Amino acid sequence: MTETDGELAARLATGTGRLLVRVRPGDGDRIAQEFLAAQLKEHRPHDAVLSEEAPDDRRRLTSERVWIIDPLDGSREYAEPGRTDWAVHVALWHAGRLVAAAVALPALARTFGTDQPVALPAPHARPRIAISRTRPPAFAQRVADAVHGVLVPMGSAGAKAMAVVRGEADAYLHAGGMYEWDSAAPVAVARAAGLHASRVDGRPLEYNQPDPWLPDLLICRPELAGVLR
Known part of the structure; x- marks a missing residue:
């Protein structure tokens, strides 16, 4: 086959x-x-x-x-x-x-x-928001405070996105720029699992663009999408 x-x-x-x-x-x-x-x-x-x-x-x-x-x-x-x-x-x-x-x-x-998406675990009582351990968004703490959440610094983009898929975090928030290869696979896998993925302001993510630079990224449980944007 x-x-x-x-x-x-x-x-x-x-x-x-x-x-x-x-x-x-x-x-x-x-x-x-x-x-x-x-x-x-x-x-x-x-x-x-x-x-x-x-x-x-x-x-x-x-x-x-x-x-x-x-x-x-x-x-x-x-x-x-x-x-x-x-x-x-x-x-x-x-x-x-x-x-x-x-x-x-x-x-x-x-x-x-994407071929074998996982079932999302239950959310945390206080939303856990994965952020870069070296370049956290300037507004991250303000967002966390708004949802009574907790910031969780982590390493690579893939690890942070999969933390949401695995249930270790409820959202992954990034600003300050990245490239298409940083987010393409994590976004596709996250969406297959039923998660929301977009630009921070809710605009769609576009790939295979002439300039592969992407300014920001939000991956989160669907019930948090309207609150975190």
């Missing part, structure tokens, strides 16, 4: 993660990029790729299928012994939308994908 795009995304994210665990603390970014690029060339040779670790191939702008990947999300955390908040992102954009994706948390030996 032919492997679906979702199955491929999960297999590649998991395989890249296992490789990163084996070579840690080596040159993870390069090793992961080489592995993912080779796998996509073998299994989806006609698709375009947008990666953090490779030059931007502008042919993607006229392609109907573009893999948006971050071979190692959270290089800083990966380099710190004992940290688990780093990830691997593999997402497929097709004709204007994200259609398949997976996020691996290799240090936890877990992969979350």
Whole structure:
């Protein structure tokens, strides 16, 4: 049976993660990029790729299928012994939308994908809001106070988004900028699990744009979307 795009995304994210665990603390970014690029060339040779670790191939702008990947999300955390908040992102954009994706948390030996979305755990009594441990939004505390919530600093974007999927947090709030590869796979996986994902002001997230920069991101339980925006 032919492997679906979702199955491929999960297999590649998991395989890249296992490789990163084996070579840690080596040159993870390069090793992961080489592995993912080779796998996509073998299994989806006609698709375009947008990666953090490779030059931007502008042919993607006229392609109907573009893999948006971050071979190692959270290089800083990966380099710190004992940290688990780093990830691997593999997402497929097709004709204007994200259609398949997976996020691996290799240090936890877990992969979350759009093919097999997880059921959301119960919310916390006081909403837990995941934020960057190095670049928290200036307004984060004000937002947390408005919902009587608690800020939870974490590492990579994928780890923060999957914290919401896993029920460790109820929302992930980011401002100050990121790139498409930072959020594409986490957003697709979060949406498959029933979570809300948008710009902080509620505007839609758009991918495979000429400039892959995204100013901000909100991923949260649907009941919090109107309150946090």
